[in-house]
Amino acid sequence: MDMTTDPNASLELLDSEISAIQAEIKNLRNRHRLLSSSLLSSSYVRDCIQSHPSIETDGDVSPLVVSAGKHRESNYHRIAFSATTFPFKDPSPHADAPHLLGVRIDVCSWDGKFEKPYYVLLHRENTEDRRLRVHRHTIPAFISIERLEQKYLPSPLPELDGEHEASKPWKNRKQDLPALVRHLRRELAAWHLRRAAIEWLRQRLGFFDEGEEDQESLTSRAVTHVARQTGIVSLVPVTLEARYARLEWGDGRVGRFKISNSGLVERAVVIGDHGRDMHTEAAMVSGDRRIETILERLSQNDLSASRDLTSAPGTKSEPIPPRESGSKDLT
Template sequence: MDPNDPTAHLEEELDSEISSIRREIRKLQRRRLLLSSGILSSESLQKRLRGPQKGPGSILSDLNEDLSPLVRAAGSHTQSNHHRIAFSTTTFPFKDPSPSIDVEEDGAKNLLGVRIDICVRNGRFMKPYYLLLRKMRTDDRNGVRVRVRVHRHTIPAFIPVDRLARIFLPESHSVLGDSSGNRGSQPQPKEKQPRGRKQDLRAFVREVRRQLVAWHTRLDAVHYLRNKLGVIRRGVDLYPDEEEDGPWERDVPIDIDIDSGVVEETRLKKNDLGIVTLWPTALEAWYVRVEWEDGRVGRFKISNSGLVERAVVIGDGGRDKVLEAALTGGDGKVLTVLDRLIKDTLSSRDDDATLDLE
């Protein structure tokens, strides 16, 4: 497509306007849902709706009939939020709907579900993560025991669920079958039979949740740094004094609007640090790539505890050891990276001013 074609510019403007209108509609819908939930779950309205009725044709009776489904939905939503705040990990029974499991007894389809809720920096809960565990009967030196194994899960692929399961949920050398009596894998030869170890389901779920929280913490830290520098959303934020050229970055999938699936394109505003790009190199957000206006390119690693473990900055003259020390120095926290860079920039300017005076 020719970039000088006026039709292409017109289509791009129309797409931006449509995206802006859709975002505004979603924002208003979320605000309406929030206000209606707050009103319907208020104590005063609940008391009126639960109060004595004056007759089948009264206004209060009509209101109760019209609002009762909404009130129940709002009450259920409020109760769910309170539950998620108090209990970040919950278990529930689950029946496997897969038609491939065809057994006489329904016990093979009965699974143990684990729900993990994560709250991010803006105070919203992300879509829950689920672990589905199947009960297996095993035979070891202490007799027949019931163990669990991971059947299905919705954990991101970069979190090693299988490796964690081998550590915290080791399977016995002889599997008799699941809790319904189905046969499992055949026993290994005696010379290869490992010693049976106890399973620790709590430690397994705790470690999975810890890695999920660490991942979201890294993402929140990157978004915090970007917001501190200033972010322009394509088709939403209009700054006439800003140049249109510049690298646009697609938001990571965790920020995709669930209802519409729209992926926003953003870029950084002009800032005193001269940073034009600050974005994780991959979805797991272990490494963050930084680019400056003068062509320098850097990368630093974020630990699970929110510290900058190491950093590399390369420019035209090779590695910039001073800037690397600024990224990893101080308290080492990723949230204070920009403060350290600002301090390093100010000290560099003072040194240049001193050299000019001399």
């Protein structure tokens, strides 16, 4: 038995060793690449290279330095302007317009990381006025690029009849790509801000996603204080779009509020065991209506409400009645 298992075991050991070493090599290679490109794009090193006597006389710089410089410049533009353009060639041999104009939108999320860039690729029509059309894009489906295109890149309708032409204003409208990109960027940034705002509120309430449990105990204690004051047990965005957020209180009330693109609480509905809770609804859309301060407004509201309603029937501990799961409410 030993004779057969021993070589196998040693082989396995060797295999795992080899794979560990390979992973280590890969890591080091990556690190080397990162460091070398960081060095090549740092101003100090670049200045040193540029002022080196051999380069000042010959005038030719290593292509590595040149490409790093170009990359650095494009990164600066992406960070500073957030919407940048680039050319792209459609590799399809049958494309009408293989030369595409790419628009890249970079959105920085609240933790300082950049999201994956969003792209819109446009082509020019083969007509005499060379109008722009959206060819491909990576915009999420809930931001309707078709509508934005209709609005900002209008194209004349194919059926032209003389008498209606003058009366229809969009036939003469100019295409406005910068406006399209502005609007699109605003929608994308607003989406990320909405998500960030909800995530920030969740953190303040002490709700962490899985994997983030190992927060410092000090912050979590401070956080639960807010949660205790407001009595909120759940706060989640409704669907991916994060236009609405759903709230749940410990006493069985559920609520939902709508977040506007500028970060205001637009509308709020709270329903408890005894119907609508107008008091809380009013508190949510009162004051400066900012989503960031909604917890303060709610905790103040709860304080005043508990002062007013000390004699109200105590239904707070009743659980929510189970719902008919055949028609489950999935909000």
